[in-house]
Amino acid sequence: GALDALALLALEGSIVTADALHCRPDTARAILAAGGDYALALKANQPGLLAQALARIEDAGHVESIQIAAETAHDRIETRRASVVAAGDINFPGLQAIGCVETTSRHTNGHLTSHVRYFLLSTTMSPSALIEVVRTHWQIENKLHWVLDVHFREDAARNRKDNGPQNIAFLRKIALNLLRSHPDKASIRRKIKKAGWDDEFLTSLIAHMR
Helix, strand or coil: CHHHHHHCCCCCCCEEEECHHHCCHHHHHHHHHCCCEEEEEECCCCHHHHHHHHHHHHHHCCCCEEEEEEEEECCEEEEEEEEEEECCCCCCCCCCEEEEEEEEEEECCCCEEEEEEEEEECCCCCHHHHHHHHHHHHHHHHHHHHHHHHHHCHHHCCCCCCCHHHHHHHHHHHHHHHHHHCCCCCCHHHHHHHHHHCHHHHHHHHHCCC
């Protein structure tokens, strides 16, 4: 899984971002052991940590924050505000700070929505750097989701039982990596079709895996 993959990587100088599913001590330790830093999304699935993070932000009172100029995204205009507070005494591997990013969206119909996200950080960074880290993560995540949905119809999947959804999602990503790394210059869609029609090409896809 993710821990095995992290063990194979050299992460010096890198910041690893991950969603709330991976906001766990073992993931944090694996990233640090590989020489990297982390920015892990913190949500209600970690109620104790979230409560401590909220308390730390409240205790900090006025902290340095930065507001990024509005930008257009699909059918809305988004404005982001971020702050970072020290949290080195919270019991979590390598934790140095808590990050908070608030995104306000103005939709074309004039409706305003606001969403606040929290992050555990193993390195103290400026609010503007946090916004860039978070924005880069979601750009990658959204692009990956689009590819998986368009080519693998991920959103239409109906497997719900036990670990089925996670296992199938993992296999889809392995298949996507195989398709992308194969030297054939065809598009992902054409490679998928070719693998279904041509056993020799399918074998070359699998044999190309490292």
